[in-house]
Amino acid sequence: MTFAVSKHSPERLDTDRTPKVDFRKRDQQRRLQLRTRKDKRREGPTEPIVLSSEEEEEEDDDDDDDVEEGAANMSQSIAEGAANMSQSKSSGTAELPGLSSDGEHVPVKGAGPACLQLDFSSLHIGLTEVKANGKMMVTEKGLVIPVKVSAEEDGDVTIVASQLRGYGVWDGGMASGGALLGQWEGPSPSVLFLWVTDAQANLLQRELSAMMTLTTPSTTTLPCCCLLLVMKEQLKELQTALLASMLDLEEYRKGRSSSSSCCSSPVNWADGLMLVHSCPPPLDQHLLSLLGHADISGSGYGSGSGSGLAKKSLRNTRSSLDSPDLQKLPNRLIQYPPPPSKGSITVTKEDLACLDAGEFLNDVIIDFYLKFLLLEAVDQIKTERSHVFSSFFYRQLSRRRVAGEDSAPSVPNCHTRHQRVKTWTRHVDIFTKDFLFVPVNQEAHWFLVVVCFPGLEDVQFEEFHRPAGKLSSALKSHQLPECTQQGCGLTTVLKRPCILVMDSLKMSNHENVCRLIREYLQVEWKVRRGTNRIFTADNMRSSSCRVPQQDNSSDCGVYLLQYAQSFLQNPVVNFELPCRLDLWFPRQLVRQKRKEIRHLILKLHNSQRSTWSLGLTGSCLDWCRPVDEGLESFH
Template sequence: MKFAGRHSLPRRDVVSEPPSFLELDFLLLHCGLTRADANGKMMITSSGILLPLKGKEEGEVSVVASQVRGYGLWDGDIVRGGTLLDELEGLAHSLLILWVTDAQANMLQREMAILHNSTAKGPACFILLLVMTEQLSELQAALLASMLEMTDFREGRASSAEQPTSPLDWSDGQLLLQSCPPPLDEHLLDLLGQLPEVSSTSARQGIKQSSALPFASRLIQYPAAPSRGRITVTKEDLSCLERGEFLNDVIIDFYLKFLLLEGGGCAVAERSHIFSSFFFKQLSRRQVADERVAAFQDPYMRHQRVKTWTRHVDIFNKDFLFVPINQDAHWFLAVVCFPGQDGVHYEQQTSTSRLVSLRSEQPPACTQQGCTRNTVLTRPCILVMDSLKLLHHEHVCKLLRDYLQVEWEERRELHRVFSSDNMHNCSCIVPQQDNSTDCGLYLLQYVESFLQNPVVHFDLPPHLVNWFPRHRVRQKREEIRSLIMRLHKSQSQA
């Protein structure tokens, strides 16, 4: 069955209301220079797309809904000029094209490398090619379109009039492929076939300009190549540092990584692990309300979604785990303290770095710079730092404890219960924001202050109201902008 156009989606009014989830058969995924065969049906929900894949280690990768910048569904016949479907000659297939953010592309590249037990090949690719098992029916295509038009997916959609809009047609897709860095551009164009001859000089000029759009706005990659796990910051990301704007995932992840690698300036950073802002989103994403809901709510199933994120780090050897969380458009921070410690410990302070200052506000008495105790108390706990205190955090802390319990079993091959009895959670008394948009800045300042002046005495709840002055947060937008532009200048010169 053919669609109305060779590469157009059916009318969206075919389906009056999107389903809670959609499962579709697919054959394989091309992610940059890496290919992986399907190991089950893909599942599309309001929070993202789950792709079970085969590899040296079977597993799954996921695409967060808000990280999808665009999508297209094409008839397989249109790419017969490429090599993608050579081995599938004679069969009818649909192709699902996903255009994702650079942050999501970096994450997928790491997950695919882990799946194949290999190092990442080439640069991360923001174009994903999914070959479906067959040509989708009109109803299936309409259902898919309705899912990909839901609010969570549209959050990451390109809004500029100059950017391609969804659903991506064949020409827009080709322009995006041409804008990929080498050797990805040649590889993808070889898979899908070359762009047809453009006779008009002005049209060729337009293609050249348009194809560069996704990368013309790129400012930096941090850490710089060839480091792994790089985060790409664009001009569009920089715009969220304007006064009155909410910080996005990219700025949050960039600055947290900078703090861990370069900004901490103390041994606390070496004893810490900072999770990506996608971590909790993946851990907590809701599943479909059907007969399998109990299985998906199981801690082991939730852990399965993020088990590869700590493949190269044993979090139980760390003292502090920082988890940035965004719920209901509000950022706050959870700090898991001493996850590998069993019970309460009392420790002698071997040295102190008490702050000698003429400031009217002295550092909090529970922190390194303010503590005058000879003996301090440490305990496994989860500290929640919220600049608004508008949300209840019990469910968040339970999900984190469940994750730790399964991770412990995976790492130690021993059973250990992580409960509210042996790992308390509490809301810290921290500096509060005085507007509706600075929650992300306060999250970053909480982490920065913890690295520079950590809590050492864990008598709950920690009183940290004098941790930092409010004007430090007010300056942070410009500080981060200046940092990004300094790195941009340095990387451009290099």
């Protein structure tokens, strides 16, 4: 994707590209009409007026007129900026007015508004899809989105800054199961989510209707407050940062401050789905189908009244808690591992309800089962070779600075981040481990990161002899990947330090996650070993593994746990990247996983209750064994 941070491009105003109906020529006339209408509204008596229902509707129309006038003024402002830029170019000025060479905003006297240009592919407004006709432009006054509705007709869709209530930049992989990117080839692009006011939605509907009536008179468009912009590629970190900077200007903050919603910008995936779900029919189901979340039975995204994803998920959890079976249980079910072991995880009745079909697994279930796998589902050798981080580890590592943290320029961000989690490994040297498991939750989506051989500094080749092991019945007839311990037929394998990403939704870009982990390892090495070692993308490569993919909207956490279990029991031994693990395990194992974990927790609950009633505190290993063949260890 090419991008530019510049003044409004004069090419966008080139008369050679003017459509048959020039919408910009109407702007001046429309402004004059609007001012005349507003002047008329100002005339009249000063005493209070009681409005009838019809007059109230006219008052709502006045709000739309204000937005129209704002859009028209914005177009004029951008046109003036383009003219200034054109003059700057003709005079031979190399640097762009309003922006320095490194992209920082700087005040320039007489310069028009600076803007960020981004390539996009298509725009979805309600039931309508239109293709891109150039780069979208984000200015201090608003957004200009050039679209083509037919071979003969094009125009600009404008969004006034103060009418933008929120925005979000999503990874297109989140919508991989929907129609939005159903025909997309290659890595998933970013999706820009825009949430606008009702008045702005009405204006957009009128603009699109005016363009479409000329080519397809029978086409009808419905106003919609939720817009989806499919970008041409995944936005880079710099682009995302510049976009966030532009959308945090004063005019945009006005739109967010006027919003009564609890959703803050940038809007994450879960909150965005909640907003889409609140759209009136049939817009809600259409947009949800684009995102791959329409009419999913029991998933918390179903159709019906727009109570929202979060509310419906909470309602499902509460109804599960009200079931007769759970009502009989105490609120606190287990501590694992049980006292007197340190670092115990408490699992409650509410956590157990997350294991119902269609519910998202929470951090407690993720942390509990990962700890169980490491302590009891594999042999002692593999346990000693591995370390599992809590789900809070990456959350702490990646969060922004808060008040009170050292913000001195001399303190690099990597040291500030490491400071938050430095005590988490005070009793373990992670560089003596072969594998570090890091569960990550981003935008309400779980995936697994495995750091392999962090103490190894060079690529090595070593002899390999496949151990004789007992396979579970579920895997005996399953063709195992050639890069794994049980599937490898090589006598010599490649061993290298690397970061493996296992994602059940084919998320296209995890480089920021891997970068933060490399920075953490670099500081941890200095603290632990007392020497400097630089971890880079070259000597600590990252790679997205080809792994089994989820077929619904709620099982990302379940797949994370199955990836970890399969890696511990049948690990990768040949690290030729990317690792092809498509046939690592049958999907049936994942479908049984919720029931398996639920059964395990209840079994532990009964055992701990019996033990406590006898006043005993023996090791869990004395009374708890894997619950089915899927947990048998490989020797």
